[in-house]
Amino acid sequence: MKALAHPSRLMMIEELSHGERCVCELTELVGADISTVSKHLAVLKKAGIVTDEKKGKQVYYRLKVPCVLNFFHCIESVITEGSR
Amino acid sequence: MKALAHPSRLMMIEELSHGERCVCELTELVGADISTVSKHLAVLKKAGIVTDEKKGKQVYYRLKVPCVLNFFHCIESVITEGSR
DNA sequence: CGAACACTTGGCTTATTTACCAAATGAAAC
């Protein structure tokens, strides 16, 4: 759960739900140093949420637990209907 | 999400899924100082995950977002079938 | 009213997380 406790990591997960991405793409997305992003990805990997695969020069990350997305949808709906 | 990033808080949520509990019951459960538990509950409350209600001398907390439980079930099943 | 009880808040110390820079790795291109 701790692995989900950072905005940048959530942003990355959201992005990865649309398909695999290399570190540089995610770095551009969150707008932090590439080393920072790499460490965030290491956290997610260690938690078993993503997997990585080296393809040529780049390393591509991919979601391993689709379940996470269900949770996001759930949260969204709670927030959405929270105003009633 | 940060609100879910602590073992004691997860334990409390799990417990609250079985019904409302007062602070003293939760304190006994997690085995920490009551002030610590109170602060954890404040975090959960601020995050909109629980609500509190004063009944006589005690304050009772209750789950506000059942959705959290779905997520836990999801995680459990992922862990369970993770060994294949 | 005053004491007792259940809880919250403030203050402070220690532990954990985060972020960046710089240096190391590892594959690919020349």
Add this chain to the structure above:
DNA sequence: GTTTCATTTGGTAAATAAGCCAAGTGTTCG
């Protein structure tokens, strides 16, 4: 083989979070 490019790792400083004790708040009970 060496340079280059993408990424990871080490190191360190700054920010956040966690824990406990002590003091404060609000209710109930005598």
